[in-house]
Amino acid sequence: xxxxxxxxxxxSNSAFMFTTPLNDALALGDADWASQPVVVQQSIHPRTxxxxxxxxxxxxxxxxxxxxxxxxxxxKDARWSPCTPPAPIIEGCRAYIxxxxxxxxxxxxxIDDRTWWFLECNQAGEFAFADRxxxxxxxxxxxxxxxxxxx
Numbered sequence: 001x002x003x004x005x006x007x008x009x010x011x012s013n014s015a016f017m018f019t020t021p022l023n024d025a026l027a028l029g030d031a032d033w034a035s036q037p038v039v040v041q042q043s044i045h046p047r048t049x050x051x052x053x054x055x056x057x058x059x060x061x062x063x064x065x066x067x068x069x070x071x072x073x074x075x076k077d078a079r080w081s082p083c084t085p086p087a088p089i090i091e092g093c094r095a096y097i098x099x100x101x102x103x104x105x106x107x108x109x110x111i112d113d114r115t116w117w118f119l120e121c122n123q124a125g126e127f128a129f130a131d132r133x134x135x136x137x138x139x140x141x142x143x144x145x146x147x148x149x150x151x
Contacts, residue, residue, distance in 0.1 A: 044110045044117060052085055052107040053127055054093050058141035061085050062130035066110070080130045085109075089116055096121055103145055 045067065052061040063083040093107045106125025110117045131138040 039120075041119070042117075044112050046112075048111040050083060050085060050109045050111060050116075051125070051127075051130060052090065052093050052109070053125075053131070053136065053138045053141075054090075054097050054105045054107065055103065055138065055141040055145050057094075058137070059090050059093070060131075060136035060138055060141075062134055062136065063111075080134060082134050082136065085116070093121075104142065 047066050048063050049066045050061055050063045052059065061083045062080045064078045064080045089109070093105065096107070097103075097105050100121075100123075102121075102123055104123065104125075106122040106127060108119040108122065108125075110119055127136075127138040127142075130136060
């Protein structure tokens with residue numbers, strides 16, 4: 001389960017919350033469920049998480065192995081590597097950006113042994129955790145977009 005907005009206060013007293021196992025959410029009362037829209041999705045374990053960064057025509061991606069509901073809960077152990085998603089996945093991300101008039105999107109996918117599961121598009125998604133160590137070029141692509149240079 002994941003909140004549609006940044007925080008879901010029955011699980012977090014801050015402005016942020018991680019993906020939470022549904023069994024924890026089921027213990028909440030009806031009033032808590034009605035206080036904010038949530039997304040409930042199938043648990044995919046084990047899996048590989050992929051974040052795809054799109055800035056105009058630029059695309060880069062990184063992946064990490066996950067053994068839990070949210071890779072960020074074990075982020076000290078997360079080992080990100082550059083990856084190359086299939087062309088139809090990149091094309092779908094670009095179509096999403098264009099359909100919603102976005103300049104940037106950080107797309108999250110979970111991959112099991114055969115399927116790329118779309119989780120979300122973060123219109124302001126973090127990129128430095130992968131961009132800096134893996135030298136993906138995301139910051140450069142954003143800077144180029146800001147100055148109007150699409151090369």
